[in-house]
Amino acid sequence: MSLDLAPDTPATTPEARAPLTPSALRTIVRELAEQPEQWIHHVRLSTEERWYRRLAADDDHEVWLISWLPGQSTGFHDHGGSRGAFTVALGELEELSLGGTEQGLLIRRVQSGTVRAFGPDYVHDVRNTASGPAVTLHAYSPPLSSMAHYDLRAGGLVRTSEEGPDQW
Numbered sequence: 771m772s773l774d775l776a777p778d779t780p781a782t783t784p785e786a787r788a789p790l791t792p793s794a795l796r797t798i799v800r801e802l803a804e805q806p807e808q809w810i811h812h813v814r815l816s817t818e819e820r821w822y823r824r825l826a827a828d829d830d831h832e833v834w835l836i837s838w839l840p841g842q843s844t845g846f847h848d849h850g851g852s853r854g855a856f857t858v859a860l861g862e863l864e865e866l867s868l869g870g871t872e873q874g875l876l877i878r879r880v881q882s883g884t885v886r887a888f889g890p891d892y893v894h895d896v897r898n899t900a901s902g903p904a905v906t907l908h909a910y911s912p913p914l915s916s917m918a919h920y921d922l923r924a925g926g927l928v929r930t931s932e933e934g935p936d937q938w
Contacts, residue, residue, distance in 0.1 A: 787830040790911035792887035795855035798833065798909045800885050803859040809835050813905055820844070822938070831911035838863065838904040843897030846927055850916035854908060855887035856896075861904025866895040868927065875922075893920060893927060914938075 790798075802808060812835055814821045820842045826833040838861070846866070862881045869876040880886060880896075888894070898904050916934050920927040 789853055789890075790831050790909075792853050792855055792889060795831065795853060795909040795911055796885050796887040798831070799855050799857040799907045802833065802907050803857045803883075806859070809859075809907065813837050815839055815903055824938075825907075827913055829912075831909055832913040834908040834910075836906045836908060838898035838906070840898050840901055840903070844895055846893055846895045846920040846922055848891070848893045848918050848920075849888075849910060850914055850918070851890045852910040852912055852914055853888065853890050854892070854910045855885060856906050856908040857885040858882050859905045859907055861898070861902055862900050863904050863906065864897050864899045866897070867893065895922075 809825060812823055812825070814823075815837050817839060820836055820838050822834055822836040824832055825835050858880050860882060862879060865878045865880050865886065867876050867878075868874070878886075896906075914935065916932055918932045919930050921930050
């Protein structure tokens with residue numbers, strides 16, 4: 771996969787393409803992670819908050835690079851109806867999600883080389899609970915148009931805010 775660095779907005783065509791499947795997005799991030807020469811030189815670490823950069827954007831998907839220092843997290847969030855996948859290219863993270871009334875809160879260790887893919891209604895919290903930095907690659911289809919944030923309360927997730935591309 772050759773990576774074209776994208777401008778801040780996706781390319782437009784007369785006819786939008788159908789969203790990619792989580793499986794196709796999984797392939798994109800896995801293959802890109804196997805080519806660090808395409809992205810490693812962009813990585814930055816920030817003590818203020820997670821650092822991120824969009825690496826590529828097209829009509830049907832976009833790819834993001836994110837770095838995480840210990841203690842940094844996303845909080846519970848959705849992806850505005852986009853499908854997605856991410857892989858930990860360096861380090862390890864922890865992912866929290868709700869598994870329904872039968873399973874409750876699910877906590878997964880996501881180690882280097884692991885790929886997670888999800889559908890358009892997925893809500894999760896990703897965090898660096900390790901002692902060192904982590905770097906991840908993310909792909910979304912269609913490109914992100916919004917993200918809602920949630921608080922986890924006794925009764926479940928409660929939506930607290932929403933942000934759009936102008937805040938990224």
